[in-house]
Amino acid sequence: MSYCLNPHCLQPENPNDVKFCITCGTKLLLKERYRAIQPIGQGGFGRTFLAVDEDKPSKPYCVIKQFYPQAQGTNTVQKAIELFNQEAVQLDELGKHPQIPELLAYCTQDDRQYLVQEFINGQNLAHELLNKGTFNENQIRELLNDLLNVLQFCHNQQVIHRDIKPENIIRRSSDNKLVIVDFGAAKSTAGQPVNRTGTSIGSPEYVAPEQMRGKAIFASDIYSLGVTCVNLLTGRSPFDSYDTHNAAWVWRKFLTTSISNELGKIIDKMIETIPSQRYQTTTEVLQDLQSLNPQTSANIPPTIINKPVKQNIVTSQNSSQLNRVDQELQEVKTQFTVGKQQPQNPTPKTSNPLPENNNNNDVIDKELEEVKAKFSGN
DSSP: OEEOOOTTOSOOEEOTTOSBOTTTOOBOEETTTEEEEEEEEEOSSEEEEEEEETTSTTOOEEEEEEEOOOOOSHHHHHHHHHHHHHHHHHHHHHTTSTTSOOEEEEEEETTEEEEEEEOOOEEEHHHHHHHHOOOOHHHHHHHHHHHHHHHHHHHHTTEEOOOOSGGGEEEETTTOOEEEOOOTTOEEOTTSOTTOOOOOOSOTTTOOHHHHTTOOOHHHHHHHHHHHHHHHHHOSOGGGGEETTTTEEOGGGGOSSOOOHHHHHHHHHHTOSSGGGSOOSHHHHHHHHHTSOSSOGGGSOHHHHHHHHHHHHHHHHHHHHHHHHHHHHHHHHHIIIIITTOOSSOOOOOSSOOHHHHHHHHHHHHHHHHHHHHHHTO
16 A cells, blocks of 8 residues: 555545556655655654655665644744754754664655654564563563663764653664664754753653753653663553652552662662762663673572572581590590509509400490580481
8 A cells, every 4th residue: 555645535445556646636746756654653843753764675664754843833834844854953963873774765755754764573562561571581681781872872962862761662673773863853063062951852751851842862762761661570560660749750669570779779869859869870871780780689589599509608617616625535534544544553554454444444435436426416
């Protein structure tokens, strides 16, 4: 099917072998190449279509973003135009990263602006949460290690995404990699102060407090990524994981699976409401993540951790004690067999000891061995 890009067309569906809309006559191919086949989204400033690139033999999928502002007011529309143009420029620079969609085309047709970008085949994390349930610690660690590197690339290019949330993170089916999409709200800081007041933009549930006041910084993306982790761990709206009366996050109360204190502290620092108390760079977060053990001691029963050390200590102590017992018992035995039996005037020794003395020694040895056994616990 071909889908007409004219927003006023009454019957936009067309056969896939025609070049002009049967209903309104609008040209169906964008740049004589990209054919929209179905709408996949619509917002206040435009529409998004799944499309195919007919200029390539494999006819791969792509995405057409049409700038079509529905808001009223000259300032609002002008700002929307700036953002749309800005997204094209940023995608042209950032699309070189394998986990950011590549910009394929940017053009104007029938007095409307269009942006064509790479199609990412996969499911966004909001749908994944809905279909598969909440994330565990290992999944969150993998997510952070993956996406912090992507954000680091963006920040190195002086770009703040400003709209990190589960809906804008897609798990690509081909390699299971996470891809950050929708740079429509992104802000370039090149050539201007990072904390310069600008437009308040982003999704309220995930946006950092300073960004709400129009002062987005690089740490604002870190905040939004941390809140995304809270949502994926709890399955709840971030609004429900924040105690407004005490101005404190209470997300740990709603965990469906336990996580280590170390990871919890990292997330807490990512979502600090005061920017100066938050991680300032993605590198700082990655360093703390790398310091975590693959398997924390919290997941190992204490008896398994302590038992080998404890056994060694006890064995050493017992060995020392048994040596002392042997020595003391030998002294007692000597007193019995020698000291108390030696007369004042000893008689000459005979070549054959008396049998009675051997019997007495055997009895004493036996009694002493019994005492030793009782003392040592054997």
